[in-house]
Amino acid sequence: ELKVEQNPLFLSxxxxxxxxxxxxxxxxxxxLYWYRQDxxxxxxxxxxxxxxxxxxxxxRLMASLDTKARLSTLHITAAVHDLSATYFCAANNAGNMLxxxxxxxxxxxx
Amino acid sequence: GAVVSQHPSxxxxxxxxxxxxxxxxxxxxxxxxxxxRQFPKxxxxxxxxxxxxxxxxxxxxxxxxxxxxxxxxxxxxxLTVTSAHPEDSSFYICSARDMSHASYNxxxxxxxxRLTVL
Numbered sequence: 001e002l003k004v005e006q007n008p009l010f011l012s013x014x015x016x017x018x019x020x021x022x023x024x025x026x027x028x029x030x031x032l033y034w035y036r037q038d039x040x041x042x043x044x045x046x047x048x049x050x051x052x053x054x055x056x057x058x059x060r061l062m063a064s065l066d067t068k069a070r071l072s073t074l075h076i077t078a079a080v081h082d083l084s085a086t087y088f089c090a091a092n093n094a095g096n097m098l099x100x101x102x103x104x105x106x107x108x109x110x
Numbered sequence: 111g112a113v114v115s116q117h118p119s120x121x122x123x124x125x126x127x128x129x130x131x132x133x134x135x136x137x138x139x140x141x142x143x144x145x146x147r148q149f150p151k152x153x154x155x156x157x158x159x160x161x162x163x164x165x166x167x168x169x170x171x172x173x174x175x176x177x178x179x180x181x182x183x184x185x186x187x188x189l190t191v192t193s194a195h196p197e198d199s200s201f202y203i204c205s206a207r208d209m210s211h212a213s214y215n216x217x218x219x220x221x222x223x224r225l226t227v228l
Contacts, residue, residue, distance in 0.1 A: 033216075042203050042222040043154075088153065097144070098217060100153045 002027050002093040006101035013079050014109055021074040021104045023089035032072045033090045033098065034063050043088065046074075079108045113137055114206050116220035123194055124228055131189045131223045133204030139184040140206035144217060145177075148201040160187045194227040201225075 003026040013019050023032070031050050035043040047056045049065035049072060056063050060083065062075045072089055086105045090098040113136040123129050133143055141162050146154040158179050159167045166179035176198075178190040187206075191198055201224055205217040 035219075040224075043219040045216070045218070048216060096215065097156060097159065100155075102153050105151070 002029065002091060002099045004089060004091050004099050004101040006089055006104050008104060009102055010105045012107045012109065015080055016078050018078065019076050021087055023072040023101050025070050025091040029091035029093065031092045032065050034074055035088045035090065037086045037088060081108050081110060084108045112208050112218045114204065114218045114220040116204055116223050118223060119221060120224045122226045122228065125195055126193055128190055128192045129194055129225060131202055133187045133206065133220050135185045135206040138208045141184060141209060142207045143181060143187040144205045145179060145189050146203045146205070148203060154203060191225065196227045199225055199227045
């Protein structure tokens with residue numbers, strides 16, 4: 001059974017600082033997703049990572065995938081308040097369904 | 111492209127009544143749709159997988175007689191919460207899988223439905 005763990009679960013950081021959210025998954029998965037969720041809203045797709053060594057960047061967010069370590073990271077560069085949200089990673093399981101991590105609630109303080 | 115809508119976005123009902131939530135893929139065909147449930151400050155939990163023209167597949171612990179799923183067309187799936195109780199209050203999110211290769215078999219999420227049972 002595929003399990004996905006994120007850490008940290010909660011992150012409070014100052015504007016301008018850098019930080020990384022980690023996503024570990026327990027069994028082989030052919031793709032890894034990152035989503036953003038604002039309070040009261042649904043999921044917004046951020047990245048889809050398909051292969052070992054994949055790196056994708058959008059603005060201040062960069063996601064990477066290491067399939068050998070079963071690890072994906074979401075790196076935040078020079079955080080701004082607008083990035084405050086909950087971030088979820090999700091891995092594709094053998095049945096082609098998503099298993100979500102527990103989420104990381106990010107608060108960026110001025 | 112790849113837009114999924116849900117209706118209603120918010121519903122308040124009395125205990126014992128039934129509530130129907132619609133999930134539509136607006137600009138693509140979705141042979142598979144998924145229904146998730148999310149409690150406050152928690153992650154998404156898959157309730158069931160809905161396949162067009164066949165019975166839904168429910169996850170362990172999800173009562174199929176309570177959460178009725180119908181996927182009558184390639185663009186519409188419905189979730190009916192029957193005889194709702196306050197513990198059914200939650201945020202329900204659907205997603206639809208775009209089978210075109212260009213989207214890497216990705217799921218696209220609806221905006222969610224907030225259900226409150228009084």
